[in-house]
Amino acid sequence: MTTRRAVLKGGAAALALAGLGAAGAASSSALAGKTEWERLQRRLTGRLVLPSSGDYDLAKQLHRTMFDGIRPAGVAYCETVGDVRACLSFAQHNGVPAVPRSGGHSYGGYSTTEGLVIDVSRLNTVQVGEHATVVGPGAQLTDLVDAAGAHGVGLASGICPTVAMGGYLQGGGIGWQTRSLGLGCxxxxxxxxxxxxxxxxxxxxxxxxxxxxxxxxxGGGNFGIVTRYERRNSTIPGMVNYTLAWDWDHVKDVVEGWQRWLPGAPREMSGRCLLGLLNAAPDATPLLITDGTFLGSPEDLDAHLDALVSAIGRAPAARDAEDLGFRDGMMSWFKCSDKTVAQCHRVGHNPEATLPRAGFQIDRSRLFKEAVPSSGVDEILAAFDAERRAGHIRFIHLFALGGAASDVPRTATAYVHRDARFSVDLATVLPPVMDNDEERAAARAWIDRAFTVTDQYSAHETYQNYIDPDLADWRQAYYAENYPRLVKAKRTYDPHGFFDFAQSIG
Structure with a gap:
C-alpha cells in the first residue's frame, strides 16, 4: 500500500486540478515555511491561528488539559467546505501532517497534532426541517438538543453537552435515546x-x-472530513428523567438486580448503574445510583421503576422523577438547567461559555452481551474498592444498550456492537492540585487492574468513540468482523493513507 508520506507529494496533483494547489511546495520531511502559512491564511474564509498568535493557547486546546503539551504548527478554523479543501491542499503540498477536529473529545488526543489542526467547529449549523435535520460537524449536543427541541423533534443524543457531531456520529453515537431511537448514526x-x-x-x-x-x-478521522450530515427526524412525546439512590451496603444486590431487570425493560427506558468515589480516601463511602430516562409519562414510568426495585429486592434510599420533556430533560443531564445555550459550552467556545475543561482523566470500557455472574460482580466490586488513594476520583458505571440499536444486524453498518446489552465504563480523574507523575501512575495502575478484572466477563469489544490508546486488540475490539470491509473502504477513499493516527484504519 502506498504510504501516507507519498500522498503528501502525489495527492497534490489532484488538488491542483481542483484549483487548490499551492505553489512553492516544501520538502515532505519538514513543516511549511512562513510564506506557505501566509498563503494558506489568504485562501481561508476562516482564520488561521499560528504559535505567534495571541490566542494560540486557546486555539490548540482539546477538551482535556492533559493534551496541552501538544503544540500544533497551526489551527485552521474552517467556515466553508472550500476552507477544508484548502487545508488539505496545503498539508499535502507542504508535507504537513493534518487531523480534523470538531469537539476535541478524543480520549486518545487524536484530534490534535504537531502539524495542522483542521478545525470544523464553525461548521455548526442545525437546520430542522419537516422530515430531516441538517447538522454541521461542529454542532455540539447542546446546540442540537436546543434546536431540535424547539421544533418538537427528538434526535438520538449523547451524554456530554460539548461533544460535537463530527466524531459522535461517525463513531456510532450512543446515549440516553439509544434503546428507543437507535444509535445517532x-x-x-x-x-x-x-x-x-x-x-x-x-x-x-x-x-x-x-x-x-x-x-x-x-470512527472519525479515518476516511475524510465530514462537512454536513442529514439526519432523519423522530418524535418524542415526552421524556422523564429518573434517579434512584441506594445504600452502599446493598451494592451487590443493586448491580445484580439491575442486570436482571434490563432485558425485560421497555426500550423507551434507558438506564445506568453508577458506582462512584468523589474522594477515594480509605474511609469514604461510595455513591450508588441507578438513573436514566423514560420516553413516556411519569405514570407509566412508575410501574417500570417498581419492577427495577423488585428485581433488586431492596428499597432505594431515595427515588425521584422529573417530567421535563426532551429539551429540558437533556439540559438537566448536561447540568445546564440554569444556563443559556451559550453558557452550556466549554469556556473559550464563546464569550458566555461557562463549562470547565476536563483535566487528567483515563477512561476504559468494555461491552457485555450477558450479565456478569455473581462471582464476577464480587471481583469487580473488589477492584473498584482496591488501592484507595485520598483525593482520587473513580467511577464504574453500567450503561444500558440494546433495544432499537439491536434491531440492526452487526454488519449492516460499520458499528458492529449491535448485540451488546450494556457497557461497563471505568474512569479515574485527578483534581488539578494532584496532577503529577506519581498520582498519574497510581491512577493508571488502578484503572488498568480494574479493567483486567472486568474484561474477564466482557465480549472483548469496545465502543469506538471511547477510544482507548492502551488497547492492544483495538481492531478487533472496535470493529470485529467489520474491519476487513473498513480497510477496503479506506483503500478506496483514502488510498494513500493521508488520514493517519495511532489507531487509524488501514
Missing part, C-alpha cells in the same frame, strides 16, 4: 465528505454506499 440519511484528494462527495444508501456504510461506525 442510525438516523443518517446522507453525509457530505471532503476526501484527501480534495473531492467533495455526498454519500447515502444510493450513492457511495460503501463510504456511507463506513462512516456509520468507522
Amino acid at each position: 442510525d438516523s443518517l440519511e446522507s453525509v457530505q465528505v471532503v476526501l484527501a484528494d480534495g473531492s467533495v462527495v455526498t454519500c447515502s444508501e444510493h450513492q457511495h454506499q460503501d463510504l456511507f456504510w463506513a462512516l456509520r461506525g468507522g
Whole structure:
C-alpha cells in the first residue's frame, strides 16, 4: 500500500486540478515555511491561528488539559467546505501532517497534532426541517438538543453537552435515546465528505454506499472530513428523567438486580448503574445510583421503576422523577438547567461559555452481551474498592444498550456492537492540585487492574468513540468482523493513507 508520506507529494496533483494547489511546495520531511502559512491564511474564509498568535493557547486546546503539551504548527478554523479543501491542499503540498477536529473529545488526543489542526467547529449549523435535520460537524449536543427541541423533534443524543457531531456520529453515537431511537448514526440519511484528494462527495444508501456504510461506525478521522450530515427526524412525546439512590451496603444486590431487570425493560427506558468515589480516601463511602430516562409519562414510568426495585429486592434510599420533556430533560443531564445555550459550552467556545475543561482523566470500557455472574460482580466490586488513594476520583458505571440499536444486524453498518446489552465504563480523574507523575501512575495502575478484572466477563469489544490508546486488540475490539470491509473502504477513499493516527484504519 502506498504510504501516507507519498500522498503528501502525489495527492497534490489532484488538488491542483481542483484549483487548490499551492505553489512553492516544501520538502515532505519538514513543516511549511512562513510564506506557505501566509498563503494558506489568504485562501481561508476562516482564520488561521499560528504559535505567534495571541490566542494560540486557546486555539490548540482539546477538551482535556492533559493534551496541552501538544503544540500544533497551526489551527485552521474552517467556515466553508472550500476552507477544508484548502487545508488539505496545503498539508499535502507542504508535507504537513493534518487531523480534523470538531469537539476535541478524543480520549486518545487524536484530534490534535504537531502539524495542522483542521478545525470544523464553525461548521455548526442545525437546520430542522419537516422530515430531516441538517447538522454541521461542529454542532455540539447542546446546540442540537436546543434546536431540535424547539421544533418538537427528538434526535438520538449523547451524554456530554460539548461533544460535537463530527466524531459522535461517525463513531456510532450512543446515549440516553439509544434503546428507543437507535444509535445517532442510525438516523443518517446522507453525509457530505471532503476526501484527501480534495473531492467533495455526498454519500447515502444510493450513492457511495460503501463510504456511507463506513462512516456509520468507522470512527472519525479515518476516511475524510465530514462537512454536513442529514439526519432523519423522530418524535418524542415526552421524556422523564429518573434517579434512584441506594445504600452502599446493598451494592451487590443493586448491580445484580439491575442486570436482571434490563432485558425485560421497555426500550423507551434507558438506564445506568453508577458506582462512584468523589474522594477515594480509605474511609469514604461510595455513591450508588441507578438513573436514566423514560420516553413516556411519569405514570407509566412508575410501574417500570417498581419492577427495577423488585428485581433488586431492596428499597432505594431515595427515588425521584422529573417530567421535563426532551429539551429540558437533556439540559438537566448536561447540568445546564440554569444556563443559556451559550453558557452550556466549554469556556473559550464563546464569550458566555461557562463549562470547565476536563483535566487528567483515563477512561476504559468494555461491552457485555450477558450479565456478569455473581462471582464476577464480587471481583469487580473488589477492584473498584482496591488501592484507595485520598483525593482520587473513580467511577464504574453500567450503561444500558440494546433495544432499537439491536434491531440492526452487526454488519449492516460499520458499528458492529449491535448485540451488546450494556457497557461497563471505568474512569479515574485527578483534581488539578494532584496532577503529577506519581498520582498519574497510581491512577493508571488502578484503572488498568480494574479493567483486567472486568474484561474477564466482557465480549472483548469496545465502543469506538471511547477510544482507548492502551488497547492492544483495538481492531478487533472496535470493529470485529467489520474491519476487513473498513480497510477496503479506506483503500478506496483514502488510498494513500493521508488520514493517519495511532489507531487509524488501514
